[in-house]
Amino acid sequence: MSTTTPVTEAAQVAQVPPPNRPPSATRRSGLGMLFVTPLAVVVTVVFLVPLGVLLFMSFTDWPLLGGPTVNGVENYAAIGENELFLGAIGFTLIYTVLTTIVIFGVSFLLVAVSNARRRGARFYRTAFFLPYVVGTASAALIWFASVNDQNGIANDVLLKLGLTDGPWGFLSTPGQALFTVLTLVVWKFIGFQVLVLLVGLQAIPGELYEAARMDGAGTWQRLRYITLPFLRPTLALLLILSVTGSLLAFDQFIVLTRGGPDNSTITVMFAVYNTAFQQFDLGKAAALSVVLLLALVVLNTVQFKFLRPKED
DSSP: OOSOHHHHHHHHHHHSOOOOOOOOHHHHHHHHHHHHHHHHHHHIIIIIHHHHHHHHHHTEEOBTTSOOEEOTTHHHHGGGGOHHHHHHHHHHHHHHHHHHHHHHHHHHHHHHHHSSSSTTHHHHHHHHHGGGGSOHHHHHHHHHHHHOTTTOHHHHHHHHHTSOSSOOOTTSSHHHHHHHHHHHHHHHHHHHHHHHHHHHHHTSOHHHHHHHHHTTOOHHHHIIIIIHHHHHHHHHHHHHHHHHHHHTOOHHHHHHTTTOSTTTTOOHHHHHHHHHHTSOBHHHHHHHHHHHHHHHHHHHHHHHHHHSOOOO
16 A cells, blocks of 8 residues: 555645635725726816805805905895796796697607608608707707797798798797797607607517406506506606706707797796806805705705605
8 A cells, every 4th residue: 555645735736726706895986986086086076176165155245347246145135135046937937837748749650650660660760859959059059040039040031931921029028938948849859858758668578568458458557557657767758858948948048049039938047147257146046056956956956755666
């Protein structure tokens, strides 16, 4: 019997490399922080620092061409006396409700057309989405060139069709100005809504509709019990984006109506702009911005609470 076997086996065991040990929790935490650091720096520079400056400005008397002087909460106390801002709140809410209802209604109709399996469906989808790639200010300039009373093509079309005997005045009255801006917004943003709704619809399994038809479910029942429940997260996202975007509307009004006629189309953001760059009061404009930011946070929180999917 050989006496070298245990030694040979021990040498072979010693040559086997130890298994790789998982990294410690501290090492994993440090590695995670390393990956998060660039994003944290970007968020700090782009969001947190400007937010801190905005909060400081809101507690100062800061003219546009001068230095700041701390005045406490005077800027916030003066908001109740700011008739321009209070009137802008009412108009912005009306504009938000009308825009949200019209865009959702029109988008559902266009989705029904572009989601059907027929010739030209892809062309319709592309045509609906093309206006969305145009910037809002550029779209407003295009619209202004089309509806102005001097040489707008819209007035020429109405004259040739015999629908009017002179310039229609798309921007001459508060109602007509609101209608013109609303038409622009629907034309500009409807493509995004249609595209997102199409993606949500195509994500619904077709087997559900087939099973519902076999069980005798009608169109309304399929819409109520299959389509709407599956589209609830999509509809919630679109509603939040639509409401937030409407409350922050600015480009289309400053280009198309300039707040007129008679300050009837001034939005909340337009009022902040006027306070900062026409009244030359950066402190009051900052206070208005802080109030608007808090209102948006509260509104979005409420929307998330009521629109998030409920667990059975």
